[in-house]
Amino acid sequence: MNMLKKILIVLAAMTMPSLAMAQTANPAPAPVTKEIAAPVVATPAAAVPETAAPAASAEAAAPKSMDGSLPGYTPMKPTEGIGMPKPKEIDFQEQFSENGQYAKWINNSILLPIITVISLFVLGLLLWVIIRFNRRANPVPSKTTHNTFIEIVWTLVPVLILLGIAYPSLDLLAKQFKPAPADAVTIKVTGYQWYWGYSYPDHGGFEVVSNMLKEKGDVAPGERFRTENDGPGQLAVDNRMVVPAGVPLRIQTTAADVIHAFAVPSLWFKLDAVPGRLNEKSLTITKPGVYFGQCSELCGARHGFMPIAVEALPPEKFAAWVKAQGGQMPGEAAAAAASPAPAAAATPAAAATTPSAAPAAAVTK
Numbered sequence: 001m002n003m004l005k006k007i008l009i010v011l012a013a014m015t016m017p018s019l020a021m022a023q024t025a026n027p028a029p030a031p032v033t034k035e036i037a038a039p040v041v042a043t044p045a046a047a048v049p050e051t052a053a054p055a056a057s058a059e060a061a062a063p064k065s066m067d068g069s070l071p072g073y074t075p076m077k078p079t080e081g082i083g084m085p086k087p088k089e090i091d092f093q094e095q096f097s098e099n100g101q102y103a104k105w106i107n108n109s110i111l112l113p114i115i116t117v118i119s120l121f122v123l124g125l126l127l128w129v130i131i132r133f134n135r136r137a138n139p140v141p142s143k144t145t146h147n148t149f150i151e152i153v154w155t156l157v158p159v160l161i162l163l164g165i166a167y168p169s170l171d172l173l174a175k176q177f178k179p180a181p182a183d184a185v186t187i188k189v190t191g192y193q194w195y196w197g198y199s200y201p202d203h204g205g206f207e208v209v210s211n212m213l214k215e216k217g218d219v220a221p222g223e224r225f226r227t228e229n230d231g232p233g234q235l236a237v238d239n240r241m242v243v244p245a246g247v248p249l250r251i252q253t254t255a256a257d258v259i260h261a262f263a264v265p266s267l268w269f270k271l272d273a274v275p276g277r278l279n280e281k282s283l284t285i286t287k288p289g290v291y292f293g294q295c296s297e298l299c300g301a302r303h304g305f306m307p308i309a310v311e312a313l314p315p316e317k318f319a320a321w322v323k324a325q326g327g328q329m330p331g332e333a334a335a336a337a338a339s340p341a342p343a344a345a346a347t348p349a350a351a352a353t354t355p356s357a358a359p360a361a362a363v364t365k
């Protein structure tokens with residue numbers, strides 16, 4: 001009896017830790033999500049000490065408003081179905097960058113027709129074999145093993161098809177790797193758990209902190225919530241990444257904690273944001289508008305709640321937004337630096353900023 005008790009106790013002791021682990025392993029994510037959800041979305045600065053500085057500076061520069069407007073800037077109302085997914089859509093979203101339009105053309109005008117023709121051809125061959133050459137219809141099968149002509153055809157035709165696909169594919173790949181021109185506008189995108197920061201080194205270095213907007217029923221009284229002007233639920237954000245349209249952009253991505261990915265389908269843009277690294281890709285948005293995207297690298301509990309909203313504005317409106325954020329356009333910076341400062345200090349600043357003045361001029365033509 002005593003022995004049995006001892007064995008039971010030992011068994012219980014052995015299973016206990018595994019039970020405890022099993023319990024923590026499974027239900028843990030739920031409470032973690034709930035605990036983190038509230039503070040992170042409401043005030044990222046308070047919840048994540050590291051980011052206190054950029055959040056604070058962004059708030060200082062941008063007085064709070066219920067619709068995200070600033071003096072001289074009102075957020076653009078997104079167009080239904082543009083820059084966002086549509087219900088029952090199976091195609092790529094409408095594209096607003098040259099690479100995107102090219103890629104969509106490759107898909108719709110080259111790949112899809114080839115895939116369709118090949119599938120129908122193979123289906124036809126299968127049906128022909130099933131009907132014409134089954135045992136009843138063809139009791140004495142042919143003993144043919146080689147046919148030089150057919151063998152040449154079924155080698156050459158696939159080679160030609162692959163070459164036909166390879167040419168535009170490699171061309172697109174090369175275009176996607178093309179670095180931004182020297183006068184491109186730089187925007188540095190930083191992924192945080194779980195929101196985005198956009199800093200503007202060419203415009204005074206301010207950072208905009210961008211959080212998903214909550215629904216009306218989910219916010220405290222007086223707190224900002226999503227409206228139709230902000231965009232669709234789960235995609236609308238409080239502060240958008242505002243950029244000039246028609247101007248080459250140099251988008252750099254990095255992350256402060258874990259790997260995120262900055263992805264906007266309607267701009268044909270996706271780039272990993274990796275801690276300790278700076279990735280870079282060029283982008284020119286062809287038309288003013290609001291384009292939505294999402295973090296595309298599983299980055300933790302609130303990965304699905306860190307959407308991206310890019311607002312492309314005509315250059316003069318972009319300049320007004322920069323001013324509203326407390327930044328300055330590159331030309332202004334050079335002028336300001338040149339007048340009061342001694343020559344030694346002014347020269348590098350002017351040299352660094354002058355090229356960036358060009359795109360604004362280039363767009364007006």
Ligand SMILES: [Cu+2]
Pocket residue numbers: 191192194259260261295296297298299303306
């Ligand atoms: Cu993420």
